[in-house]
Amino acid sequence: MDELLERLRSGLPDEALISDPDVARSYDRDMAGFCEAGTPAAVVLPRTVDQVRHVMRTATALRVPVVPQGARTGLSGAANASDGCIVLSLTAMNRILEIDPVDRIAVVEPGVVNADLSRAAQQYGLTYPPDPSSWETCTIGGNIGTASGGLCCVKYGVTAEYVLGLTVVLADGRLLRTGRRTAKGVAGYDLTRLFVGSEGSLGIIVEAVLALKPKPPAPLVLAAEFPSAASACAAVCAVMEQGHTPSLLEIMDRTTLRAVNRLGSMGLPESTQALLLCAFDTPDPSADLAAVAALCEAAGATEVVPADTPAESELLLQARRMSLPALEALAPATMIDDVCVPRSRLGDMLDGTAAIAERHGLTIGVCAHAGDGNTHPVVCFDHRDADESRRARASFDEIMALGLELGGTITGEHGVGVLKKEWLATELGPVALEFQRGIRETFDPLGILNPGKLF
Incomplete structure (x- = not known):
């Protein structure tokens, strides 16, 4: 321990190194439940690439x-500490280095908050579309690490589609640059995509080149x-x-609606079994909403309210934004699948999820990015x-098994981390798992990068 701290201090300013055990312990985990976390030996908050190296x-x-x-803000335990590790917190590397309105790109450090980038891009008439629910606090580096999504993915896609290039510090301190600044480029293997969703297991992302889009009109x-x-x-x-292309298509089940009513007095009918929210940011959104309204009525909707x-649209979206806080208010703990x-x-x-909830005697609310099937x-x-915790974990696993049975995947945007690594093996199968482990060993032969995550 003494040698570790001495070596770290030799290349870091005093304020970048935390060795006090009580303070270091406050960095031991993300927001996932049922995930073990160890005690870090030290926490480093670098401000430069050289400090990361x-x-x-x-x-x-x-x-x-x-x-x-x-x-x-992650929900899979991917950022949880292991015993005796160095926690490398990249939140202090939070500069937007460049926004280019001609090439429609942004160059950012990993600690830039998602919402801060979106607001900065808007000054140029641009936007960064990936918008996780935690966009006001989550960072771009974390978004890339977990390949996160958001409410607008149905039209604009997920984080992976916006990462053009990366600068990465490898396990041995070497610097790797991947990708490009150009709109097109197919030179060599796509190492950029390999790092997106790798959850810190291949290298430390210290800079990202991101694609931006023209800012769309306000949706209805x-x-x-x-x-x-x-x-x-x-x-x-x-x-x-x-063939409609909504900018948002979300669904909330009855349990979620009742929780939202309880928390926010939204006045939603208690008899409603599901609420569908659909948004368009097209040149003529009213016409698009009218067409969708007709489809909803044909499917059996009891009431359709277009803004x-x-x-008015913002008021309708409040219920969806309140979903998670409302469900969290129902019990001392939650697990988010x-x-x-x-x-x-x-x-x-x-x-199927409703049946699992009934079988285990639990409250399970579902909200979903319906446009891409992400529940x-x-x-x-x-x-x-103890018994309720056991039933909660069992229901969580049954929900993942149900998803695979229906031809789906165990994670659409939260990542694997600690929480789902056994299920990753089930989904991938032995051959794919062998090759993924081989890729990890190529980048990190000593196995020091985020050990215990993914596999």
């Missing part, structure tokens, strides 16, 4: 594990109430089958009750 050279020389962290939103999850999901299928103004299924099986996923079942339970 010094940390990695030190870690390699002493064979000390390194756990990279952003804002720790439609809310449709349905007597069943199946009818709401039938409407989703009809919207997509007819006439952006202000992240199962993505084909859109055509979305109804089966919601009905977020939220298991509410009392972590102080």
